[in-house]
Every structure is written in C-alpha cells, then in structure tokens.
Amino acid sequence: xxxxxxxxxxxxxxxxxxxxxxxxxxxxxxxxxxxxxxxxxxxxxxxxxxxxxxxxxxxxxxxxxxxxxxxxxxxxxxxxxxxxxxxxxxxxxxxxxxxxxxxxxxxxxxxxxxxxxxxxxxxxxxxxxxxxxxxxxxxxxxxxx
Numbered sequence: 001x002x003x004x005x006x007x008x009x010x011x012x013x014x015x016x017x018x019x020x021x022x023x024x025x026x027x028x029x030x031x032x033x034x035x036x037x038x039x040x041x042x043x044x045x046x047x048x049x050x051x052x053x054x055x056x057x058x059x060x061x062x063x064x065x066x067x068x069x070x071x072x073x074x075x076x077x078x079x080x081x082x083x084x085x086x087x088x089x090x091x092x093x094x095x096x097x098x099x100x101x102x103x104x105x106x107x108x109x110x111x112x113x114x115x116x117x118x119x120x121x122x123x124x125x126x127x128x129x130x131x132x133x134x135x136x137x138x139x140x141x142x143x144x145x
Contacts, residue, residue, distance in 0.1 A: 034054055053104075084102050086104075100117060
C-alpha cells in the first residue's frame with residue numbers, strides 16, 4: 001500500500017470513529033432527557049404519553065390519600081390539577097400546600113404514575129450570603145437615586 005493510501009485510510013477511520021462516538025453520545029443524551037410540564041400543559045395534551053417527564057406545582061390541600069406505601073395526591077398550578085400516584089417513601093419536606101416535582105409517565109387515563117417525587121423547599125429561603133448581597137445591592141440603588 002502506498003503511503004498516500006495508508007494516510008487516507010487512517011483519516012477515514014478517524015472520521016468514522018468520531019462520527020460513531022458523536023452518534024452514541026447524542027443518542028444517550030436524548031434517551032436521558034426529561035422535560036418539565038405544568039399541570040395545565042399536561043391536561044391540555046402537550047405532555048408525551050409514552051415518555052418519562054416531570055410535572056410540578058403545588059400539592060393541593062386535602063388531596064393526599066395514603067394506602068400502605070402508595071400515596072395519591074393532586075398537583076396543581078391553580079388553574080388545572082393532575083392526579084399523581086407514587087409508591088414509596090416520600091421526602092420529609094412533602095406537605096399539602098407546598099411545592100413538588102414528580103417524575104414518571106402519564107397513563108392513558110390521564111393518571112400520572114410517578115417513579116420519583118421531589119419536594120421543593122420554601123421559595124422564600126435564601127442563603128445568608130445571597131441575602132447579604134441582595135441587601136447591599138438594594139442599598140446601592142437607593143443611594144444612587
């Protein structure tokens with residue numbers, strides 16, 4: 001084989017290897033991608049039926065029903081509600097009237113079967129360092145006026 005042919009074969013082999021690697025990475029990325037939808041989007045049909053996604057909002061007051069380790073509750077965005085079922089141990093921060101994000105799949109009947117439930121902490125909480133920075137920024141704005 002001539003040196004020119006060897007060099008062309010190595011270049012083509014390198015391009016093929018890079019292309020295959022890029023395809024595998026993008027395929028893995030797409031299969032692990034999880035989208036977030038609000039209850040209004042889920043009830044309007046924007047959420048996929050056979051794919052895993054996340055739904056988030058507030059746990060509606062008075063909607064939590066427990067039976068052994070299975071918990072059923074409503075997630076609301078104040079406009080629409082989505083019924084969620086989860087079997088397992090809920091996070092300590094899970095409460096009625098508090099924020100929650102559930103990951104799972106939507107059934108054909110519109111019932112969301114969660115495989116993971118994440119409770120959100122209070123939105124008013126801010127680390128002391130961040131609060132101090134915000135306070136200083138507001139003081140600077142007031143002095144410039």
